[in-house]
Amino acid sequence: MIGSPTASRGAGCGVIPPARATARTESGNGEIGGHYCGPMKFDGFETLAIHAGQEPDAGTGSVVVPIYQTSTYAQDGVGGLRQGYEYSRTGNPTRAALEECLAALESGTRGLAFASGMAAEDTLLRTVLSPGDHIIIPGDAYGGTFRLVSKVVERWGVRWDAVDQSDPEAVRAAVRPETRVVWTETPTNPLLNITDIEAVAQIAHDAGALHVVDNTFASPYLQQPLTLGADVVVHSTTKYLGGHSDVVGGALVVSDAELGERLAFHQNTMGAIPGPFDSWLTLRGAKTLGVRMDRHSANAERVVAALEDHPAVRKVFYPGLEGHPGHKTAERQMRSFGGMVSFALRDGEKAALALCERTEVFTLGESLGGVESLIEHPGRMTHASTAGSTLEVPADLVRISVGIESADDLVADLLRALEG
Secondary structure (H helix, E strand, O other): OEOOOOOOOOOOOOOOOOOOOEOOOOOOOOEOOOOOOOOOOOOOHHHHHHHOOOOOOOOOOOOOOOOOOOOEOOOOOOOOOEOOEOEOOOOOHHHHHHHHHHHHHOOOOEEEEEOOHHHHHHHHHHHHOOOOOEEEEEOOOOHHHHHHHHHHHHHHOOEEEEEOOOOHHHHHHHOOOOEEEEEEEOOOOOOOOOOOHHHHHHHHHHOOOEEEEEOOOOHHHHOOHHHHOOOEEEEOOOOOOOOOOOOOOEEEEEOOHHHHHHHHHHHHHHOOOOOHHHHHHHHHHHHOHHHHHHHHHHHHHHHHHHHHOOOOEEEEEOOOEOOOOOHHHHHHHOOOOOOEEEEEEOOHHHHHHHHHHHOOOOEEOOOOOOOOOEEEOOOOOOOHHHOOOOOOOOOOEEEEEOOOOOHHHHHHHHHHHHHO
16 A cells, blocks of 8 residues: 655755855866856745746846857956856856756755766765775665776775665664765665665764765655755756656765865866756756656556556565555655656566566666656666675566656556566
8 A cells, every 4th residue: 555745845945046156167266157046035846946047048038048068168368257167077057057956956055967877976986985985885776886886986995885774773883983975875776775864864974974865766856865964965867857868967966065165176177077968958857857756656656556466566666655664764754755666576587577578658778767667677787787796686676667658558558568
């Protein structure tokens, strides 16, 4: 049975858009201009998604942020920058509009956009970790995060532990004197486990560590980790924020301005930034995030109800189920339960693989969060890098990203495929 959150979050989240950001000029000076709209009088989530960072263009009145498809900017004399812009790796008005919008949606002080979610993760870890440090990651972390930590970060002399973060005390027990980051996903990918953000943030802070939350599965519409005590929010904006499977991107949003400056320095120095058109596509997608997430969540609940009663299904993983061990926590910290669902089949891996190839409305493919529904086998696809490790996912597991098509068609497609 699917429960309902007891309280709505986000519509009146008290967001104040961030102060005008300092430009990351090559010389280290200057102020970014562009689409700063000042403190908004209205703070409803959907209002911010459409207006934060997106003041009508001063020159033309365009209500849509222009695509500033340029690599460089004319200067009025040596060092005479116009609104702080000199080179588009360092700053671009279209990207600046996206970054301001993302900061507002996550109730942060600074947003930073990247070429991918993994670029955002890499930049963050290289900013805050040093050789000899320790990081705690989820016991069922996203395969890309696991690969980055275990195959790249570990080579720098950074130690790591994977911990079931649905139990805050397990996190506390894993903390070492050298722990600098506690990295959380909630819901997790792909087992949809839930972490109590407030509890784990307190544990991290007691240890002098940063608490980072990958909020990709929930999106800022359903959950705002910074308001619950987290220090950094990570997104693959490719997913729900972009929402249309036509752009790859990532983001970091922080609550602390000084950390934001450090991250901005590394963003500019390392250069893994999105282009203007990618930034524009992501900003376009963010405008409709709220209405899309409502439909994703409603459709997922219909799909879950059908899967729960099917004899071929061994177990359904969805935090909206009252029997889910993290249901009460999800109910407290999320607006609703999202569009991601995983389920295990009674007849094992062979049945899971066959199901993935039989659906018609659900497209077999990696990624998630687009308007179209996707189906995949995590063990062979998105989480193949965890094979043979303690993070290896069950072979009988199927993950679906429930889109915004007709719920009747989605249910019918899955039921037909389950029947073979």
